[in-house]
Amino acid sequence: MAxxxxxxxxxxxxxxxxxxxxxxxAKGLEDARCDEINDAWVKKFRKWxxxxxxxxxxxxxxxxxPTTVAASVSMLxxxxxxxxxxxxxxxxxxxxxxxxxxxxxxxxFRASESQIIGMFRYALALDFPENSSDKQIQKWKxxxxxxxxxLRLGVATWARPxxxxxxxTSEEAEQWNPGNGYIELNPFGRxxxxxxxxxxxAPRQLIPLLNENVxxxxxxxxxxxxxxxxxxxxxxPDKGQSGEKLIRRSTASLIRPLLESxxxxxxxxxxxxxxxxxxxxxxxxxxxxxxxxxxxxxxxxELIDRIEAxxxxxxxxN
Numbered sequence: 212m213a214x215x216x217x218x219x220x221x222x223x224x225x226x227x228x229x230x231x232x233x234x235x236x237a238k239g240l241e242d243a244r245c246d247e248i249n250d251a252w253v254k255k256f257r258k259w260x261x262x263x264x265x266x267x268x269x270x271x272x273x274x275x276x277p278t279t280v281a282a283s284v285s286m287l288x289x290x291x292x293x294x295x296x297x298x299x300x301x302x303x304x305x306x307x308x309x310x311x312x313x314x315x316x317x318x319x320f321r322a323s324e325s326q327i328i329g330m331f332r333y334a335l336a337l338d339f340p341e342n343s344s345d346k347q348i349q350k351w352k353x354x355x356x357x358x359x360x361x362l363r364l365g366v367a368t369w370a371r372p373x374x375x376x377x378x379x380t381s382e383e384a385e386q387w388n389p390g391n392g393y394i395e396l397n398p399f400g401r402x403x404x405x406x407x408x409x410x411x412x413a414p415r416q417l418i419p420l421l422n423e424n425v426x427x428x429x430x431x432x433x434x435x436x437x438x439x440x441x442x443x444x445x446x447x448p449d450k451g452q453s454g455e456k457l458i459r460r461s462t463a464s465l466i467r468p469l470l471e472s473x474x475x476x477x478x479x480x481x482x483x484x485x486x487x488x489x490x491x492x493x494x495x496x497x498x499x500x501x502x503x504x505x506x507x508x509x510x511x512x513e514l515i516d517r518i519e520a521x522x523x524x525x526x527x528x529n
Contacts (some may be wrong), residue, residue: 226433227286230279234259245291253284269436271510276451284308293402320452322461327366327443330458331522333441334359357431358441358521363526364428365458365513368415369483370396374408374453376403376433380424387413387421391499394421396485403458407485410498414512414527416519459484466510479507 235241238392239506260280266274291304296333322330327375332338336351364375374396380387385399397408413421421428435455442453463484470476481502483486490496497503518525 227274227283228290230260230263230283231256233263244386245294245300245513246302248287248291248340250307253287253306256280257284259266267280271436279307288317290402296402303384310521318452318456318460320448320457322466324514325521326447327458327461327465328518328521329445330362331359331518331525333444334362335522336456337522337524353440355381355437357429358372358434358437359525360405361434361438361455362458363417363420366462366518367414367511368394368396368411369459369463369511370408370411371406371459376429378428379426380421380428381426389418389422392418393499400499406486409482409485411483412504412508414508414515416515418527420526462511465514466507469510470506473506475506483507 226260235243237259249267253415257280260283261275261277263275264276266272285308288304288306288308291300294300295303298408334355336348336355339348339351361375370376371377377398378386378394378396379398380383383399386395386397388395392413394413395408396411409466438457439453439454442449442457447453447457463480467480468477470480475495477487478490478493480491482496487496489498494500494502495505515526519527
């Protein structure tokens with residue numbers, strides 16, 4: 212099993228499966244087989260993982276939450292099931308994960324439009340102490356460049372964090388089509404999961420950035436630390452309220468009442484979030500129809516215009 216998990220091509224799973232691999236190594240179970248994984252095995256993994264603290268790159272120590280452990284179990288189940296569907300294994304995963312365990316408590320905090328603008332101004336290093344040197348300012352901009360890319364794609368597509376980190380403009384990924392301006396949030400070859408990744412339309416302000424980009428849009432393996440530092444600097448609530456999903460939740464929260472006012476939230480807003488799938492009986496939810504997500508696109512573009520006006524460079528080429 213360890214050999215299979217190490218070679219998995221499901222990029223978003225890397226961090227979660229790393230906990231399982233660490234457990235196999237710590238317990239000398241590298242030769243364990245996927246068909247040996249059951250709820251009793253998982254119970255032992257949960258107990259072990261809950262006792263292993265998380266240490267940040269700066270040395271800060273915090274307890275591993277039950278939700279994080281459950282996410283690793285869920286990803287293990289997904290990896291085994293994908294191996295079965297690819298005919299690499301004879302059976303599906305014999306383990307169960309409660310949806311409530313993975314999701315945990317829903318955060319209450321949503322950033323306002325002015326706070327979203329503050330995020331972009333932080334990522335662009337537009338606000339700095341008077342005595343800051345040009346060299347220091349340029350250093351901040353370089354260090355925050357991946358955070359900026361993350362924020363851009365988050366606002367433009369409303370995508371989940373793993374979909375943002377996976378997104379690539381490479382031909383092999385088949386995620387960006389400059390000919391029609393569509394973004395396929397699910398890369399080529401990846402099977403859709405319960406957390407559906409929709410086909411969305413690129414806001415006009417994002418198109419030059421996509422055309423200029425090569426490969427992954429966010430170049431780093433993670434923006435978690437950068438996002439956490441930004442949230443702390445801007446005074447956002449902590450304790451799970453201001454993680455990487457904040458930009459998705461906040462963008463949707465700002466646009467939702469506007470879509471609800473013309474009855475478009477159910478067909479367009481929920482589709483943007485991946486909570487429903489396309490519906491060929493509804494032109495607003497039919498891929499490549501001229502009215503597909505038309506209201507969500509317009510309102511997202513209007514929000515981006517306001518962000519760019521208050522944080523110059525937010526959606527501009529350098």
